[in-house]
Amino acid sequence: MAFQLSPGSFAPGARVGILGGGQLGRMLAMAAAGLGLKAHIFAPEPDSPAFDVCVEKTVAAYEDEAALAFFAANVDVITYEFENVPARTAALLSDLCLVRPSAAALAACQDRLVEKEFLADIGIPTAAYMRVDDAGSMARAVAQLGRPSILKTRRFGYDGKGQVLVREGADLAVTFRSLGGGPAILEAIVPFAKEVSVVAARGADGAFAAYDVCENRHENHILKVTRAPARISPGTAAEAVELTRAIAEALDYVGVIAVEMFVVEQAGGGEQLRVNEIAPRVHNSGHWTLDGSATSQFEQHIRAIVGWPLGATWRHGETVEMENLIGEEVFGFERVLREPGASLHLYGKAEARAGRKMGHVTRVAPGHKA
């Protein structure tokens, strides 16, 4: 006898390669282990948190082609925990191994201009934006979009890094150079009432499953609290899921995807959505699913990339709240342990630097929804 498998799917015991060794890679590796799969982490930092929970590790730079070839030869499918995988790395791995989500999906999400153009192509609303390559295009963009507006590097931004507010009176050439003077985009300010996100998955068979839309509160540009479900109208929530489905289908996506959106309240009542960012990976705003849903986003991503059926995405509890423990906040972890029903997750990071995500807490409010 042997495992009964659907076409194209892997058997338990298959080797899942994960690029990136942070907390997302760590939680993906644990989810893989829970399903009887073997995680192999590829990351450059020798003290990567994900190394604590994997079967095999490769410590090498993302540009180390020999190490990438060894990695690809020793796993059955490759995924990643971050969108800034160099294009050449993704291309090289894709030649040698199945990569999910695909290098094309990755490419669409790692450059803010490409991402906005992709969204415009499929008719999905975003903030107004203009391409900025030099002081001249910067001046034209500001003339068009007004002030305040936001200048963002096209690549490598996260947690508010790589962006600057363009204020009244600011010197435009100085502002442009303050971000390094590389390819950038200027975005109009969206006067949003709420920031929400949709975490969803698309299976290798095209099946789609979204978690409840959740709302996010940032502090110092870092996600602080996620609450599910978002306090928006049912119609807006359904539309948010449909936008996410459209994005996933247009990208022929396999795996978990997260779409951040702004909710703008209309003058005449009603809510309008504008997509802010796509993350081609598991997402901080989906951590609540570890304790608050039938299937965690990490398990869901692993199911998708090995070709298994997606799991149920229903929510436990009337509401679920996730709070990040940032920097020295982690030192008070015992208070969380004493809080009845709070679930503590720590990432095993040695040093509690300012702004560093050290762990999170989930609180599932009683009341079951199924």
Added chain:
Amino acid sequence: MAFQLSPGSFAPGARVGILGGGQLGRMLAMAAAGLGLKAHIFAPEPDSPAFDVCVEKTVAAYEDEAALAFFAANVDVITYEFENVPARTAALLSDLCLVRPSAAALAACQDRLVEKEFLADIGIPTAAYMRVDDAGSMARAVAQLGRPSILKTRRFGYDGKGQVLVREGADLAVTFRSLGGGPAILEAIVPFAKEVSVVAARGADGAFAAYDVCENRHENHILKVTRAPARISPGTAAEAVELTRAIAEALDYVGVIAVEMFVVEQAGGGEQLRVNEIAPRVHNSGHWTLDGSATSQFEQHIRAIVGWPLGATWRHGETVEMENLIGEEVFGFERVLREPGASLHLYGKAEARAGRKMGHVTRVAPGHKA
């Protein structure tokens, strides 16, 4: 700044040593990682499932004193996933490191005769039993307890191994020798209506927290299904928990403990409990807590041994069912993945031998209790 810790407790990053590399060690290691702790697994089998998810491993025999000394020097606290840790191993480790639960608690639970005498001493009802050391004491025991009765080796029994039914007409000397002729115990048959178990934890501070009493169904002497809560009267359930608390306190226990009991229906109505076996560890009948409780038994055990507060033990769902996937049953895993809301756990074992526990499924029925 630094971690705010209660006296005697360890900080995140502490190293948890686990003796034994099977599925219990594996799930303990994952729980430790979830709390930011580092798991070090000590096990003799090079392909131990727990090696997939630990920071460090020692592959050595339980009698290898140099390896044990290295292990003890490299961890902050030691625990185990099985009760058959050799006494000398436990003593040696206890001299070098904090061991939880203690070697004394372990000793009380690894010999069926010692265990029964301990229970009798603290006034806890069990099946009638007699010590059997040779053919003579065997004959006397059978004369006393009647037939059918059950002969069990005093040590190393599990999943029905190390026991034999003493039938009418069976040759007693042959029966005694069939179990190896070593120290044994004869137990009277308990005409039970149900087998239940209590999985509970006692903290380093003496706090006690039990999960709902659950009922167990065995097939071929191997646990097949656990259901929480057990269908017994509230009074019987409360008594089962109190018996467990008494046992844990008498052992000055730290960690998760499981107590298996028989429920006997009285002629005049009502239910009576008889303790069958104590497991000084996490237990198969507590696997449902991974998906069906606020805190899993694995996290609870880790919290206890590092001196952290115990977590909430309430149940999600009106009922929770856990089904073991034994041997070739695992080959049908995809059916489980397709079942809405079923949670699949696979242990990463390469070979699906008959009678081997390969994984389990949890089903949480809607309806939340908090």
